[in-house]
Amino acid sequence: DARVTQTPRHKVTEMGQEVTMRCQPILGHNTVFWYRQTMMQGLELLAYFRNRAPLDDSGMPKDRFSAEMPDATLATLKIQPSEPRDSAVYFCASGLLLGGYTFGSGTRLTVV
Amino acid sequence: AQTVTQSQPEMSVQEAETVTLSCTYDTSESDYYLFWYKQPPSRQMILVIRQEAYKQQNATENRFSVNFQKAAKSFSLKISDSQLGDAAMYFCAYPSSNTGKLIFGQGTTLQVKP
Incomplete structure (x- = not known):
């Protein structure tokens, strides 16, 4: 079965450090989402892309978060x-x- | 605005019994899909069942079925013959036909008692 691959699975970092999360979407899928899940807020939509173009990133704190799709096989959240x-x-x-x-x-x- | 509401934060069911999880949504779109996702303790999000709004027949996947009431904007999930492995958080979700944005409800935690 085709899978969406995310790396890393776990990340522990110190406050102030840069964090990069990566996602390899399923080949042929044209829409990619980034969600954040916490106990308090549940599932929050941070950003999403269609055909690699950002459609909505209003759920993301702009001053510190950024999401990109440099190519069809990779999405990143920093x-x-x-x-x-x-x-x-x-x-x-x-x-x-x-x-x-x-x-x-x-x-x-x-x-x- | 499109919204999805799950009014039951927690539910419990006896093993082998049937349980129904509720979901209501709000949209002005006429053609759309609705989904139920399951998130077990492993935290993997698993698509359980999908309903197409233009189909009058309720979707069924083995022990999982939906009761889709389009006019009432209601989309409940029925789990028959509940098993211990059904214990999880269940999310109702709606993808906007116009934007593709996938909107989730707050989730219902289902406990299955042996």
């Missing part, structure tokens, strides 16, 4: 500088418009 409140599980998902979206296994980020 946090610089990281803060303890960024600790969460970050999910990438890919799919076709109106199709079922497939999620990666997530990156568990801990900022100390």
